[in-house]
Each structure stands twice: as C-alpha cells, then as structure tokens.
Amino acid sequence: MDSLLIYGSYGYVGRLIAEEAIDRGLDPILAGRDRDDLREQVDELGRPGRRFALDxxxxxxxxxxxxxxxxxCAGPFSNTADSIVEGCLRSGTDYVDVTGEIPVIERIADRDAEAADAGVTLLPAAGFSTIPMDCLAAHLVDRLPDAEHLSLGVDSFRIPSIGTLRTVIEGIEDGGAIRRDGRLEYVPAAWRTRRIDFGRGTRPGVTMPMGDVSTAYYTTDVPNVEVYALMPQPARLALKAHRLGAPLLAPAPVRTALKTLAGIRDGPSERARRRGSAFVWGEARADGDRAVSRLRTPDPYVVTIDGALTTARRVLDGDVEPGYRTPAGAFGSEFVFELDDADGFFDEETPDETSPVSAVLS
Ligand SMILES: NC(=O)c1ccc[n+]([C@@H]2O[C@H](COP(=O)([O-])OP(=O)(O)OC[C@H]3O[C@@H](n4cnc5c(N)ncnc54)[C@H](OP(=O)(O)O)[C@@H]3O)[C@@H](O)[C@H]2O)c1
Known part of the structure; x- marks a missing residue:
C-alpha cells in the first residue's frame, strides 16, 4: 500500500480529510506539530501519528x-508550504495541498524544474480553490483555443472556517491580484466589480485574489486572468473601505468580531456542508469571440475534501508526471467530474454580447 501522510490532520479541514481518507481505505498517517491534539486524534481514529514542527x-x-x-492541510500555507515542499524535494516525496494562496502557488511553480529533476510531483491547490475553476478554464480554452482573456467567478458565499478566515485576512492585507500579459499584477482589494450570471441570476462579483489567478494561467497559458467572487453589499463596502485605509480588516479585531457574529467554533457544520453548493462561471474572450460556460458543485468544503483525496489517490497511483502540476494540467478538464455531484459543463451557445464591467476602482 502506498503511504499518505496528512499534515495538519487535526485542523478543521485536516480532520475531515483524515476521516474521509480512512473511509476510502487510504490508511493515512496523521501528522502535525501539537502533541496533545495529535495524540487525541490518534487515539480516536486508531491510525499512526507523527509529530514534527516545520522550522x-x-x-x-x-x-x-x-x-x-x-x-x-495546515494553513495559512504561507507559513507551512515552503518547509514541507523543501522536505519533500530532499526526500523524494510527492506533495499535494489545499492552498488557495497565490504567493504559495507561485513559489511552488518556481520549483518546477527542481521537482522534475528530483522525480517529485508538486500539486498544490487541490481543493475547491482551484479544481472546479481550473477545469472550467481548461474547458473554455478547448472551446476558444485563441483566448487572450479569462474571467472566472464563483457564487458560494457562506460562513467559512476559522482557518479559512485567518488565511483570507492574512492575504487581504496584500490587496488583490490579477494576471495581466502573463505577469501577476497586484491591484487594490475589490479592484473591479462586475454583474455576473453565475447560474442563478445576475449578481455582483468583485475581483478576489484567489489561487485560480495562478493555476488558470499555468493550465491554459492564457495571459490575462481575473477571478471574481459573489460579494454581498456589506462585504463589498468593507473591502472598499479597507482600500481607503479603514482598519476594518486588521486581523485580531476582525477575527474576534466575525467569530462572535457568526458563532463559528471551527467551521461549517455537517448539515451546512450537506446543504451548501457553489456556482462557478467562466468567460473566455479572443478577438471579438466570447465563450461562456458554467459548473455547479457541492459545498466548497465538500469539494475540498473530495478533491484533495481524489488528487492524492491519483498521485499515489503514479498518474502524474513529476514537476509542478495544476489539477486540470495533471488530469484534464474533465477531472472535476471525478468528484461527487459536480455538474456541467453548461455551455452558453450564444452568449450575450454585453456583460459590462460596472466599475473599475483603480
Ligand atoms: N483550497 C480551498 O478551497 C480551501 C478550502 C478550505 C480551506 N482551505 C484552507 O485550508 C487551511 C486550513 O483550514 P482549516 O479550516 O482546517 O484551519 P484550522 O482549523 O485553523 O487548522 C489549521 C491547521 O494547520 C496547522 N498549522 C497552522 N499553522 C501551522 C504551522 N506554522 N506549523 C504547523 N502547523 C500549522 C494547525 O495546527 P496547530 O493547531 O498546531 O497550529 C491546524 O492543524 C486554511 O488555510 C484554509 O484557507 C482551502
């Protein structure tokens, strides 16, 4: 049996992944830095544990x-991925994670040649961010091979886990990011707003620095990529206020306030995950041509657990070439349909010509 080690196995996402890995017969080794949390989980799940820090x-x-x-599964990945990737390159171990952080993906992509030489696969961002959008991006470019611009978006607003919140808050201090002419460009938070029909009516989206800004580019080579997320008005106003210098998103107060407001203990309940869903939209443009396609998936946390383990299984099976890989780059645009209950691609045959950007806040 090929062996899988889950690092951060006692966090919210790590725990769900560890339990599902056992159900799938992957016999994981549990791992993390905290002796007590790890021991408690090892006793509960009856799997071996390995405690080590990442210094x-x-x-x-x-x-x-x-x-x-x-x-x-240990995020924010800006604090964990570099050290684990380095360890994996030294030991010849393949690496998968569920980051959605652009700088983390970019640093891993920079190690492509080194990983190929070492015979190691590096496949970050194998969660909700970025499997569905990455596959949708690949599908759009299959439809419009000369695409020069990709706009991608997601409507799945929901209460996140504390770990996701911490990661978003850490990342948002850096503002937003898009891909322009093949280069990553840092732009203000909520830089652009656009009304988008994600698949259940037209709603407002704002540009967000999601990991898909990196992966969609590496998968498709399309040089211009923007990623939008549905944003209800209070959140849009908060992001804009942040741009204007209000300390609204300073980590400690926001985390405390949001925790209290949302009553979050660690993450969405099983019931909330079962009822959740996400609508994913994408548009490719080239010289006056335009293609629009959509996908519908289960709750983002459900997709993350399923996606990470389906990816890990494929990597263990040796289905991926060594080097840095994106989900769709490794397994093709249809990979998303290996996940439970993902529906699509819903292609618009004659997309509306007008889908204007409603505001650019440069
Ligand atoms: N790609 C996606 O779509 C997607 C979806 C969901 C979540 N995520 C990401 O997944 C990450 C985890 O989320 P979560 O809700 O599980 O968070 P969480 O409950 O806070 O768990 C985080 C885990 O990471 C460990 N950790 C954090 N920093 C560490 C460090 N420097 N060294 C060693 N271990 C460290 C924690 O261990 P300690 O308790 O010992 O600190 C804990 O086990 C977040 O970054 C989130 O954004 C991504």
Missing part, C-alpha cells in the same frame, strides 16, 4: 522519508 526542512525530510505522498 527545519531537514526534520521534515526525515519525517516523510518513508512516505509516498504528503497531503498538507
């Missing part, structure tokens, strides 16, 4: 030397 990549390399693949 020294050599420690990581030794800890994963006998493992075929590490699935990193």
């Amino acid at each position: 020294d990549p050599e420690t990581v390399a030794e800890a994963v030397a006998d493992v075929d693949c590490v699935l990193n």
Whole structure:
C-alpha cells in the first residue's frame, strides 16, 4: 500500500480529510506539530501519528522519508508550504495541498524544474480553490483555443472556517491580484466589480485574489486572468473601505468580531456542508469571440475534501508526471467530474454580447 501522510490532520479541514481518507481505505498517517491534539486524534481514529514542527526542512525530510505522498492541510500555507515542499524535494516525496494562496502557488511553480529533476510531483491547490475553476478554464480554452482573456467567478458565499478566515485576512492585507500579459499584477482589494450570471441570476462579483489567478494561467497559458467572487453589499463596502485605509480588516479585531457574529467554533457544520453548493462561471474572450460556460458543485468544503483525496489517490497511483502540476494540467478538464455531484459543463451557445464591467476602482 502506498503511504499518505496528512499534515495538519487535526485542523478543521485536516480532520475531515483524515476521516474521509480512512473511509476510502487510504490508511493515512496523521501528522502535525501539537502533541496533545495529535495524540487525541490518534487515539480516536486508531491510525499512526507523527509529530514534527516545520522550522527545519531537514526534520521534515526525515519525517516523510518513508512516505509516498504528503497531503498538507495546515494553513495559512504561507507559513507551512515552503518547509514541507523543501522536505519533500530532499526526500523524494510527492506533495499535494489545499492552498488557495497565490504567493504559495507561485513559489511552488518556481520549483518546477527542481521537482522534475528530483522525480517529485508538486500539486498544490487541490481543493475547491482551484479544481472546479481550473477545469472550467481548461474547458473554455478547448472551446476558444485563441483566448487572450479569462474571467472566472464563483457564487458560494457562506460562513467559512476559522482557518479559512485567518488565511483570507492574512492575504487581504496584500490587496488583490490579477494576471495581466502573463505577469501577476497586484491591484487594490475589490479592484473591479462586475454583474455576473453565475447560474442563478445576475449578481455582483468583485475581483478576489484567489489561487485560480495562478493555476488558470499555468493550465491554459492564457495571459490575462481575473477571478471574481459573489460579494454581498456589506462585504463589498468593507473591502472598499479597507482600500481607503479603514482598519476594518486588521486581523485580531476582525477575527474576534466575525467569530462572535457568526458563532463559528471551527467551521461549517455537517448539515451546512450537506446543504451548501457553489456556482462557478467562466468567460473566455479572443478577438471579438466570447465563450461562456458554467459548473455547479457541492459545498466548497465538500469539494475540498473530495478533491484533495481524489488528487492524492491519483498521485499515489503514479498518474502524474513529476514537476509542478495544476489539477486540470495533471488530469484534464474533465477531472472535476471525478468528484461527487459536480455538474456541467453548461455551455452558453450564444452568449450575450454585453456583460459590462460596472466599475473599475483603480
Ligand atoms: N483550497 C480551498 O478551497 C480551501 C478550502 C478550505 C480551506 N482551505 C484552507 O485550508 C487551511 C486550513 O483550514 P482549516 O479550516 O482546517 O484551519 P484550522 O482549523 O485553523 O487548522 C489549521 C491547521 O494547520 C496547522 N498549522 C497552522 N499553522 C501551522 C504551522 N506554522 N506549523 C504547523 N502547523 C500549522 C494547525 O495546527 P496547530 O493547531 O498546531 O497550529 C491546524 O492543524 C486554511 O488555510 C484554509 O484557507 C482551502
């Protein structure tokens, strides 16, 4: 049996992934830095545990030397991915994670040649961000091979886990990001707003620095990529206020306030996950031509758990070439349909010519 180690296995997402991995017969090794949390989980799930911190990549390399693949669930990934990737490259271990953080994906992509030389697959962002949008981007470029612009968007506003909130808050201090002429360009938060029919009526989206800004580019080579998320008005106003210098999104007060407001303990309940869904939209443009397609998926956390484990299984099966890989780059645009209850692609045959950007807040 190929061995899978789940790092951050006792966090909200890690725990769900660990339990599902056991149900799928993947026999994971549980891992993290906290002795007590790990011991409690090991006792509960009856799987082996491995405690190690990430300060020294050599420690990581030794800890994963006998493992075929590490699935990193410990976020914010800006604090964890570099050290685990380095350890994996030294030990010859494949690496999968569920980051949605652009700088993390970019740093991993920079190690493509090194990973190929080491015979190691690096496949970050194998969660809701970025499997559905990455597959949709690949599908749109199959439809419009000369595409020069990709706009992607998601309507799935929901109460996130504390870990996601922490990651978003950390990231949002950097503002927004888009891809222009092949280069990553940092723009203000909520830089552009646009009314988008994500698949259940036209709603307002704002540009968000989601990991798909990186992966859609690496998968398709389309040089211009913007990613939008449905944003209810209070959140849009908060983002704009942040741009104007209000300390609304300073990490500590916001985290405390949102936790209290939402009553979040660690993340969405099982009932909320079962009832959740996401509507994913994409548009490719080239010289006056335009293609629009959509997807519908289960709740983002459900997609993340299913996506991460389906990816890890495929990596363990040796289905991926060594080097840096995106989800659709590794498995093709139809990969999203290997996940439970993903529907699409819903292609618009004659897309509306007018889908104007309603405001550019440069
Ligand atoms: N791609 C997607 O679509 C998607 C979907 C959902 C979540 N996520 C991301 O997944 C991440 C985890 O979310 P969550 O809700 O599970 O968060 P969480 O409940 O806070 O769990 C985070 C886990 O990471 C560990 N960790 C954090 N920093 C660490 C460090 N420096 N060294 C070692 N371990 C560290 C924590 O261990 P300790 O308790 O020991 O600190 C904990 O086990 C977030 O970044 C979130 O944004 C992505």
